[in-house]
Amino acid sequence: MNALKKNCRNWARKLSARRNTMKRDHLTQHLNTLLRIKEFSDYCPNGLQVEGSREIKRIITGVTACQALIDAAIEQQADTIIVHHGYFWKGEAAEITGMKKQRLKTLLENDINLFAYHLPLDAHPSLGNNVQFGTALTICNIETIDLGLGPGIGLQGIFSEAKTAKNLAEMLEQTLQHTPLHISAADSRSIRRIAWCTGSAERGIEAAALAGCDAYISGEISEQTVHIAREMNLHYFAAGHHATERFGVQALAKHLNAEFSLSSDFIDIPNPV
Numbered sequence: 001m002n003a004l005k006k007n008c009r010n011w012a013r014k015l016s017a018r019r020n021t022m023k024r025d026h027l028t029q030h031l032n033t034l035l036r037i038k039e040f041s042d043y044c045p046n047g048l049q050v051e052g053s054r055e056i057k058r059i060i061t062g063v064t065a066c067q068a069l070i071d072a073a074i075e076q077q078a079d080t081i082i083v084h085h086g087y088f089w090k091g092e093a094a095e096i097t098g099m100k101k102q103r104l105k106t107l108l109e110n111d112i113n114l115f116a117y118h119l120p121l122d123a124h125p126s127l128g129n130n131v132q133f134g135t136a137l138t139i140c141n142i143e144t145i146d147l148g149l150g151p152g153i154g155l156q157g158i159f160s161e162a163k164t165a166k167n168l169a170e171m172l173e174q175t176l177q178h179t180p181l182h183i184s185a186a187d188s189r190s191i192r193r194i195a196w197c198t199g200s201a202e203r204g205i206e207a208a209a210l211a212g213c214d215a216y217i218s219g220e221i222s223e224q225t226v227h228i229a230r231e232m233n234l235h236y237f238a239a240g241h242h243a244t245e246r247f248g249v250q251a252l253a254k255h256l257n258a259e260f261s262l263s264s265d266f267i268d269i270p271n272p273v
Helices: 002-018 024-034 067-075 098-109 119-123 129-136 165-176 202-210 223-231 247-260
Strands: 047-050 058-064 080-085 113-116 140-144 155-163 181-183 191-196 215-218 235-238 263-266
Touching: 024 047, 024 080, 024 113, 024 247, 047 098, 058 067, 058 247, 067 080, 067 098, 080 247, 119 129, 119 247, 129 140, 129 155, 129 191, 129 247, 155 165, 165 191, 165 215, 165 235, 181 223, 191 202, 202 215, 202 223, 202 235, 223 235, 247 263
Parallel strands: 058 080, 058 263, 080 113, 191 215, 215 235
Antiparallel strands: 047 113, 140 155, 155 191, 181 235
16 A cells, blocks of 8 residues: 555656646736736735745645645645635734744745735636635526625525525535534525625625525624524525635636646645634
8 A cells, every 4th residue: 555655646746747837926927917916905915925936836725824734735745835815914913923933934944835815716706716606506697796895705696496495505515515504584485596705704694685685605604693694584504614715726726727737736624614
């Protein structure tokens, strides 16, 4: 078994060596333009957050730039990591100590680039978390809806056939491999028109209700969300912050593979939230 694993690793390295390489500045320009970062006022810097190797040969994508993802990227001999949740969030302590020091030290010692795209990756019309999530659920007539979360962040659409809340909960669990929390509408209505926004976007629920949606999906839930769902009579599904935001970086990895023949793979670090 060990010999087989060694052969597989050697084969993977040879395959990677045959793939194209790319200059870091070229990738930075491509991603920043593709994801239209100048259009967003965000909670963190979008783009290259930590500078590493100038020559990019192997990319790992993931949801969050946690230590486990960095360690996995090193194991995969990656020189670049692209994530949805990066570093340097507004309001966080500026000191580079403890966990933050260890993460940055590991990246810098291994000459690994870290790119992060937050709202731009939520909102992208073809690669974004939201559109990819809606497509995975086979929602039709997808279009933007103003949920008060920023330009193009929230989406709405319809199911070709009305679903019960149980049907949708089962579909979410099967698609995401994560059990959603469901707050039922007051009249337990069937679901045809639906709005959603991945991640921490439960505050969009009121706008979804006012727009006439039967249900709203996001990643998280707050105490007041329960009462809003009941009193405004729509179903709410908290489907998991991590679970709902795995789509964008995976689509981005596939894009880079197709566009530049770069070795780009997704690594999922399990997260129950």
